[in-house]
Amino acid sequence: QKEVEQNSGPLSVPEGAIASLNCTYSDRVSQSFFWYRQYSGKSPELIMSIYSNGDKEDGRFTAQLNKASQYVSLLIRDSQPSDSATYLCAAMDSNYQLIWGAGTKLIIKP
């Protein structure tokens, strides 16, 4: 099992709908969790970090962390075509190294 796993997609969502992105992780990476967005040809951009169980909201984005089930998710409400990108999930291990998922490609269809 990979330490951080994401479905590679593509995940296709109609404009205005909720996009749900998921990430599971192993016992070795259970410190802090991060979601990044990466447009094609650009560098990753931090969307949100989450450290404790529950939900964290920032504008149209909500991160959810469930440590018992070892998953973290990102919900994007009112999806826009500009949200089309690859979403990377990362988890920090006990050595403060970020372990990365392979990313989920999200496509928002107008």
Place this chain on the structure above:
Amino acid sequence: KAGVTQTPRYLIKTRGQQVTLSCSPISGHRSVSWYQQTPGQGLQFLFEYFSETQRNKGNFPGRFSGRQFSNSRSEMNVSTLELGDSALYLCASSLERFYEQYFGPGTRLTVT
């Protein structure tokens, strides 16, 4: 506050040459991490520097090296370039080792 800057942005080198890439972190950030990104391999961790010391190292050959200066600026060096080293090299900085990382625009290296 200015973001992370990387120079050069684009580079073309010949196999066997060496290259040095530079990264200036966000002001006040003390940790700098380097990543290699290729279409097939995703984000691969190279190394992390904090207080001028390498704290973590990824699974890359010794041809890849780096250093950090007292002002937190960092450089990475790749010697004896191979075709497979063609990639986007990303630098990310964070305030402390356990905080969020912020990425620079990257240096796109092409080895011919």
